[in-house]
Amino acid sequence: MKRFVLDTAIVLLIVLVALTVIDVAVPLHGQEYEAKANHIKEHGNEISTLIVGNSLATAGVDACVFGDSCYCDAIAGEVLYYTMKRLEQDLPRMSNLRAVILPLHYNLLAYQYFGKLGAHFIYNYYRSMNITLDTFPYGYLYRLALPSGKLHLSSRGCDYYNPQGNSWPNWTWNGEKQEENPPNQCDEVDIAIDYLTAMARMCHERGVRFIVVVPPFPDAWLEGCTEDGMNNLQIIADSVNALYPIGFHNYMADSQFRDRSLYMNWNHLSHAGGTLFAQRIKEDFGL
Template sequence: MKKFLKTVCLFSLPLLLLGIGFEYSLRRVPNPFRFKRYLLEEKGGQIKTMIIGSSVAGYGIDPSCLPDSTYNLAISGQWFRYNEAQLEKYIDSLPHLKNIIWGIAYQAFWEDEYESGVFYQDSKHDAQIAYYSIYMDISFDRNLIHRSELLSAGKICVEKWSKHYLQHEKTMCCDSLGLDHKYDLSEKEEDEKKWLNAIPRSIKMHTALDNEKAERIYQQNIQRMHAVAKLCHDRGVKLYLVIPPTYKMYYENVDEGQLQRMFLAIREVADKWDNVSAYDYFKDNRFVADDFYDGNHLTSDVGAVKFGNILREDIFKE
């Protein structure tokens, strides 16, 4: 038995060392989580307006179009649980913060990184949870999988490693103010038919199933939004709930019931808190094809600039 255990250890040790080395090299690859944390911790003393939310805000609102000291801290796939946690962690270290713009996607009220079975082909976001734990030091559990990028992300992290170390391509496309340029117009699918044909599937993936779990998450996320509103209210910070524009084919085919429940939840929060205002651009017809990367994301270098200028006029007109 001792000889067997010795043999197992002998063969396991190289694999363990290889895994540790790979994990270490992965953590040296630039990524938006680490960069947004850098902005919060190194630029926090000058932030007056911050943009939060998921990819519709991270790619779709250009902070350079808004008043000075505006930073985009939104991250792709960041839902309400982590929006709230990020603010709770950093808001007291942002002495000049006056405004928060929260970009809200059509599916956001039914999303939660820890839940699955709410959307078509939905699954738990283990990789996303791990990124928050590793790079932003925000965690809701003690699961060892969520302490390792290799264990949580699998094939995704191998592709990222290869992209950085072998192909020498960018793995992080944020500018100095935090706008993520991964969805620049130059990166968009050139064949119009292809990106238009992808919209119906996108809508299907964003439409919540009609089940008890979906309803529970919806109610939980409303409470999380109330918690953020209170956090801002207690510190004299104005909160702007913004629904970004979507492409015509997208907004004409979404589930109307889900859309109205999104509006209802936002109105509930805005009506309760005097520091909260809501702005709806979901069906705004001022945006054209080149403003969109896909059905519900603006192009970072074109649409996001137009949207930023519109928000500057609407929110900061005084």
């Protein structure tokens, strides 16, 4: 018995050491959640327009267009569920908030299914939400780890790709179809409605406008979209709107965004595209 306990303990000890090292190392790569949450804690009352969502927001909607009081709280790869949870946490900290803008992906929850960002993404999320032993055994190590905030976020919350300006990486796109992440309407519409309704309710209760936009996509990407998929987006918006008023517009095939120079890859706008898109939102919704 002693030998068994010893063997098991050694393996678990090595596991513990490995997880501790990982726990310390992860913040060194940038803890966007933590940094963004801290910004909102400290400057929440200065924010009047909040951009939430995933890379369609971080590399899709230029926060600068909305003025100094706009902040991009989005994180690349974030799924609707986490957006909802973070909004729930952050809304009470922004007493002057007037509008929340959410760019909605055609695939809705696709990244939740495909889990491309994997453990690192979830890991950072759990730590920033202070989810500890109950749900995530190693969240508590966060308190022992180095202080985060290693990122140099801009005042608008754009991520570390370009700390002084916006979040667009320096990519170029040749306009060809990229085979990975093909469009697919694979998500459960009901789940999307649940999450969006929850966000709409939270905003409604605080007198904040909730604006959902489907960003433009290049022609190569649109080829893979189905009519059902397009209709689903409207169904979702109508379902939420029936309970709480939201602003909704689908820009997927918008004629103003057909030039491929407006895209940095086959499903993300370039900086120029993101600026143009932000201007359109501003005009269309009177922000």
